[in-house]
Amino acid sequence: MSHPRFTPAARVAKFDQDVWSIFTPLAAETKAINLGQGFMNHPRGRPRLRNALAASYSSEFGRDLNPDTEILVTAGANEAMFATFAAYLDEGSEVICMEPFFDQYIANITMNGGKPVFVPLRPPAHAAERNISSAEWRLDIDELKSKITDKTKMIVLNTPHNPVGKVFSEEELLAIGKVAEDHNLIILSDEVYDRLYYPPLQKFPRIATLGNLWERTITVGSGGKSFAATGWRVGWLIGPEHLIKYSFAAQTRVVFCVNSPCQEAIAAGLEASLTKPIFADQTSAYLAKRSILSKVFDELNLPYTMPEGAYYILVNTAKIQLPKDYPFPALLDTRGNDFKMCYWLTKEIGVCAIPPSEFYTKDHWPLAENFARFAYCKTDDVLHQAVDRLRNLKPYITK
Numbered sequence: 001m002s003h004p005r006f007t008p009a010a011r012v013a014k015f016d017q018d019v020w021s022i023f024t025p026l027a028a029e030t031k032a033i034n035l036g037q038g039f040m041n042h043p044r045g046r047p048r049l050r051n052a053l054a055a056s057y058s059s060e061f062g063r064d065l066n067p068d069t070e071i072l073v074t075a076g077a078n079e080a081m082f083a084t085f086a087a088y089l090d091e092g093s094e095v096i097c098m099e100p101f102f103d104q105y106i107a108n109i110t111m112n113g114g115k116p117v118f119v120p121l122r123p124p125a126h127a128a129e130r131n132i133s134s135a136e137w138r139l140d141i142d143e144l145k146s147k148i149t150d151k152t153k154m155i156v157l158n159t160p161h162n163p164v165g166k167v168f169s170e171e172e173l174l175a176i177g178k179v180a181e182d183h184n185l186i187i188l189s190d191e192v193y194d195r196l197y198y199p200p201l202q203k204f205p206r207i208a209t210l211g212n213l214w215e216r217t218i219t220v221g222s223g224g225k226s227f228a229a230t231g232w233r234v235g236w237l238i239g240p241e242h243l244i245k246y247s248f249a250a251q252t253r254v255v256f257c258v259n260s261p262c263q264e265a266i267a268a269g270l271e272a273s274l275t276k277p278i279f280a281d282q283t284s285a286y287l288a289k290r291s292i293l294s295k296v297f298d299e300l301n302l303p304y305t306m307p308e309g310a311y312y313i314l315v316n317t318a319k320i321q322l323p324k325d326y327p328f329p330a331l332l333d334t335r336g337n338d339f340k341m342c343y344w345l346t347k348e349i350g351v352c353a354i355p356p357s358e359f360y361t362k363d364h365w366p367l368a369e370n371f372a373r374f375a376y377c378k379t380d381d382v383l384h385q386a387v388d389r390l391r392n393l394k395p396y397i398t399k
């Protein structure tokens with residue numbers, strides 16, 4: 001089957017297979033003494049980790065993943081995405097991103113000549129009055145369709161979503177997948193929080209497993225997120241060989257390969273997870289953290305989005321009355337209004353949250369101006385201390 005839109009970017013199309021990945025496997029296969037390579041490397045990732053990923057993810061994807069051709073180990077999810085944008089975007093290629101977006105996508109797309117095109121996830125109108133579930137943030141499929149042009153190459157999906165916490169349902173994924181099929185687009189599915197979704201969800205839906213979407217989907221994972229070890233910089237891509245091979249071609253020229261000790265450590269973690277309830281235990285721990293933090297917002301009567309996955313709570317700050325004439329620094333003048341709220345929270349309440357307008361284009365900053373993002377991937381003692389400090393917000397809350 002030909003995939004005219006799956007053609008690689010000109011910058012990688014001309015890459016010959018690198019010399020190392022021709023001769024190192026050949027030496028191994030023929031049992032030749034390898035005096036060719038100065039250092040033993042496995043640019044696709046160490047076999048132990050690729051095998052552990054195949055063992056862990058084959059059941060998740062409902063297919064026997066080939067550790068040699070369908071899995072690529074990367075320097076964290078960030079580099080996985082950078083390499084994929086480098087692999088597929090030419091000057092002016094358009095990439096659909098959903099707002100709010102994880103901020104790295106935008107620079108990674110533009111650095112590779114691409115143009116991000118935005119379509120918002122919107123909360124319901126009652127989100128300012130009462131708590132909602134992240135499931136209530138919705139994508140308008142017609143709006144998505146209206147953004148597709150003949151330059152569109154890719155749709156970036158993020159589920160569980162940062163910062164909303166939304167886990168896209170099968171129905172939503174199928175609708176997005178249909179748009180990708182109708183326009184022959186690649187789907188880059190950022191699933192770095194795939195091990196962190198909460199009851200009542202029983203299953204994490206993956207777009208690559210639905211219909212024929214496997215053939216156009218590259219899924220991104222992160223050892224850093226799965227094992228709370230972001231500094232280790234180990235991530236991966238999973239997808240069909242015809243797509244992964246160009247991400248591999250780009251990654252060979254970006255980082256070449258990933259640090260070995262951390263790959264071994266992540267492999268050990270994944271192997272252990274096959275027999276021990278590591279991810280279930282981790283989910284229970286995060287669930288407890290989610291309730292430590294969310295309770296204080298209940299106490300304060302500040303509405304928030306209860307996340308179905310990941311570890312962020314988006315709080316609606318509209319009821320917090322900032323003191324008049326507060327001396328905000330000039331650097332905030334050019335930013336969204338939510339920067340002021342988060343600045344004040346940090347300076348006066350002693351709890352730092354992130355202003356989510358950073359995850360929107362400037363035109364859409366108003367959509368974010370009444371929100372602040374609080375992360376609960378912290379030790380319980382830190383969370384309890386934050387809760388104590390947040391109680392000091394009481395006198396500033398109207399209604």
Ligand SMILES: Cc1ncc(COP(=O)(O)O)c(C=O)c1O
Pocket residue numbers: 075076077078079102158161162190192221222223224225230233234235
């Ligand atoms: C949605 C999302 N994607 C990707 C990443 C990057 O993951 P990694 O640390 O593996 O590069 C993050 C990290 O915060 C994230 O939130």
